[in-house]
Amino acid sequence: MFVLIGAGGHSKVVKDILIAGGHRVLGFLDDNRSETSFCGLPVLGKIKDLPTLIDSEDSLSFIITIGDNKKRKHMADELNQYPIRFGTAVHPQSFIGDNVHIGEGSVIMPFAVINADTFIGSHCIINSHAVVEHDCIVDSFVHLSPQSTLTGSVKAGEGVHFGASSCIIPGKQVxxxxxxxxxxTVIRDIPAFSTAVGSPAKIIKALEDGRT
Structure with missing residues (x-):
């Protein structure tokens, strides 16, 4: 049984994925909602209510359903103080190849493809029709938007956001x-904390340490 942390547009999709996979969703936790229900399910409270919720249910799994990568990481860091278990949401109409690792809290959306010998870190979003080819390494908190493609042996560092229909050629690192x-279209390595656009992609913004 799942509880979703964050009640917004992304959580609607994750709820549907879990239900399609035969799972039960108990409801949502969200600090910014005053309603008692969202998307046909109860809002169970705020993050501070987690201990009470854990005590009342023995078999809960959690997924952080926040689309923004930095906010999702911030929430994961905040939740480290609680003894909770993160689950995964993998749509039954996705394809997962042989020897694929999917980290805790990650979401694989309908018609996504993850091919053989690929590593997907924790709290990632592999969106609808995204493709992660063989031997890729995708670190935690990455988001592949719809129809984005990582070809073979691509490495994506923590927190990278790949825009819709973007493409990374084989063996490159972001x-x-x-x-x-x-x-x-990325045809050369992209350094950390950069923004790259175009085909071929050119860096339009680069930060040495990620500070804004």
Whole structure:
């Protein structure tokens, strides 16, 4: 049985994925909602209510359903103080190849493809029709937007956001917390904390340490 942390647009999709996979969703936790229900399910309280919820249910799994990578990481760090178990949401109409690792809290959406010998870190989002080819390494808190493609042996650092329909050619590396614009084609390595757009992708913003 699952509880979703965050009640917004992304959580609607995750709820549907879990139900399609035969799981029960108990409801949502969200610090910013005053309603008692969302998307047909109860809002169970705020993050501070986690201990009471854990005590009342023995077999809960949690998923952070926040689309923004940095906010999702911040929430994961906050939740480290609680003895909770993170689950995964894998849509039954996705394809997962042989020897694929999917980390805790990650979400695999409908028609996504993850091919053989690929590593997906924790709290990632592999969106609808995204493709992660063989031998890729995708670190935690990465988001592959719809129809984005990582070809073979690509490495994506923590927190990278790949825009819709972006494509990374084989063997390239994208450094942590970079942003690849929608429709961009990456043909060379992208350093950490960069924003790259276009085809071929060119860096339009680079930060040495990720500070804004």
């Amino acid at each position: 450094g942590c917390w970079s942003i690849i614009g929608a429709g961009s």
